[in-house]
Structure formats: C-alpha cells, structure tokens
Amino acid sequence: MSVATDKGAAQVEGGSRRQILDHAARLLRNGGYHQTTLREIAEAVGIRKASLYYHFASKEEIVEAVVNDGVRFVHEGVVAALAATEGAAPRVRLEAAIRGHLAALHGHGDYTSASIKVFNFGAAPAPQSVRAVRRAYEEVWRGLIAELQLAGALPAERSPDVLRNFLLGALNGSTDWYRPERFDIATLAREFAALISPAEG
Amino acid sequence: MSVATDKGAAQVEGGSRRQILDHAARLLRNGGYHQTTLREIAEAVGIRKASLYYHFASKEEIVEAVVNDGVRFVHEGVVAALAATEGAAPRVRLEAAIRGHLAALHGHGDYTSASIKVFNFGAAPAPQSVRAVRRAYEEVWRGLIAELQLAGALPAERSPDVLRNFLLGALNGSTDWYRPERFDIATLAREFAALISPAEG
C-alpha cells in the first residue's frame, strides 16, 4: 500500500483507527508484545509514529484492543456454533464448538492469533479488561464441558478443569503448526474431536 | 557478591557459565526473548553485563544454549520413560511418555519452560541447532505414535501428524496453567492419558 511516496501531501483514506488495529494485529501475531514497535505499526499504516497517539493513549491500549477483539471473535464464533447445534447430539456439539474455535483462530486471522501470542503484556499482568474477556470465553467452555460430561459424551471421572485446559491448549497450539493447505478447518475439527476420549464405561 | 570464590580443584568447566544459563533460563521462562535483557541476566548472576561476553559471544548464543538444554531435558526424560516401560502395555507406555514430558517440563523447571516460551528468536527463524534438537525430539513421538497406532492403542484412522501436534500442544500448553499444588505430575499425566481417545471400532 505505498499510496503516497510523496511527503507533505500524503493523505491516506479514513477509518484510521481500524486500520491501525489491523496492522497492529498482524505485527503482534508474529512478533509478540516486545518485538512489535509503534514505529513498525505507524510505518505499516503509512503515518508517523506520533500520530498514533491521536487515536490511542499508549502502546498498551493498542495491544489491549487487538487482544480483546481477538478473544471476542473466537467467543462469538463458538457461541454461534453452539446455538446452531442446540439439541443436537453431544459429540456433534463438541465438534461444532471445536470447529468454531479453529475457524475463528485461523480463518479470521490476525486478531485471534495475536491474542494468543500476546499472553502476558510487557510488564505486569494483563489489563483487567483482557482478563475479564478471557474469563468470559472460558465460561462458555466450562458450560459445554459440564453439559457433555452430564450427557455421557465426555468422561465424567475427569477433572473438568484439566479437560478444558487440555483441549484449549491443543486448539491454541495449532497456531504454531497448522497450515491451511494440508487440511481445511472442518477436517481438522473432525480429527480433533475424534481424538478426545468419549465417556469411559 | 563474590559469594563462593573458594577455588575447587582445577575445574575447567566453570561454575559461572552454568550459573549464567540458570538465571537466563529463569528470566527467559517468564519473559521471552525480547523482554529478557543482558543487564537483567548479569545482575541476577552478580556480574557486570560486559562480563557475559567473556563466556558467550552474543545474546542469541545464551538463549540458544538454554533452549537446546531445555529440549534435551525433555527428550531424555521421555526416552528414559519409554525405556523403562519397554514391552509394557501400549497405553501404559503412552502414559509413561506423557508423564516423562510433564515431569521434565514442570519438575525440571526453567530450561524446559523457557524452551517453549522462546519459540521464535528475536528476528529471523531459530538457529539451525535449535531446529535440529527440536526435530530430534519430535522423532521420538513420531515413533511412539506409530507404534501405538499399530498396536491398536490409538485410533489408526487419524493423521499421526495431527495426533502428535494435538498432544504436544496440550502438553506444552500446561505451562500456562499448571500449578503443582493442585495435582502432582503423575496424576496430571494419568488425566491427560485418559483424555486421549483409544482406537475406534
């Protein structure tokens, strides 16, 4: 997007705030918090670094926006998948939730991957809003797992916490190795669902 | 400072080098590549930053040593666990490998956690030696999974690559949530092993 190689008259189109977040997400995705600099972001957008401070108060505020958007994307994807399979067989719902998570993670791209990559913010723990948004998403899985254990579709003897962390760890880990040219998301979701042990008995 | 300057017998492999790596591992574990600085490492060891360059040629060389040691720790732990269960039932061997991985990851601490946290080195891809050491460890799991699929202890219809990545993702993800006061490693390993689907049919 080298719109303007000409200083002075460099006028880029509007929607800057979203544009800043888009580029920040892409850079955070494969750089993390500390490697991604405001200068990089500004250069990608096509403005000067100081201009970022017209739209955001700090680096942390930019990262926070990206990360929260990312988690919300996944959250909404999974909630929609569950709503669409209400009343269906338990294992169908499990696979749908997995597919929803993976689709948001890989299809919807940079925001979601960035939100996984940027676990901890530079210094102290993640901002309050980030923890709240994450916990809200966890709650969806907590509910689903309880439902499936009750329905006998997941081993009821297993700790729900370990089960949830195990599954989300495996799903999120896919950002490190998944390449869409080998499997599509639906296939990957089916593989994953098949690897989770059903109820014992 | 200058804690124990008592000169042991002619010790060529200095204590300092190991000491530097110990502190570097701890800092890398909860900071990653970019947040961890040479000044931090030097201060933790109790020397000046420039003195690090007597032992190592660069920051990257320090990180490389930590990461490779970490992967080797896990590698050896799993190989030992598999050797100790040679001839045992397939699912017993699976649980033993998982326990070996988790034990190295959490028991043996900083090096192994750091090697997971520091996926990508600052700029360009990880050094060749790191990739080689990682691939060597992957090979252990590739072999085990093939063995277990053949023995009917894991679903043979599933892609071995997806299976391996799924499992290692879940195992490594535990560094983000596991707290030893809730479960011990053996219990966690049993939980994990129980969550992996046995063969279908």
Added chain:
DNA sequence: ATTCACCTACCGTCCGGTAGGTAGTCAGAT
C-alpha cells in the same frame, strides 16, 4: 609472562512518549 575472569566506560541505535505546530473542514455569527 601469560591467561583467566572480571571490571569501567562508552558506542550508536532504537524504544515509548511528549510538545507544539499546521493544513483542511465546517458551524454559526457577522
């Protein structure tokens, strides 16, 4: 006399953030 293991002092570069200026837009008063 040399080597070892460290030191002080400094380099250029980049970091996040701040100060203050400037064209363009537009509402409303003159």
Added chain:
DNA sequence: ATCTGACTACCTACCGGACGGTAGGTGAAT
C-alpha cells in the same frame, strides 16, 4: 459572502532511557 474559532487528523522535532555490543584495563592465579 466572509470571517472566526473549534475540531480533526495528521506532522516535525525532540526527550530520557534502555538496548546489545565493544574497547581496553586490572588484579589474581598459573
């Protein structure tokens, strides 16, 4: 019809400090 003042969305120029890395020196042990 024009002037005014607020507002928008950027800009240039700069700050103190931290970064990885280098140059060259020092005292103790060999």
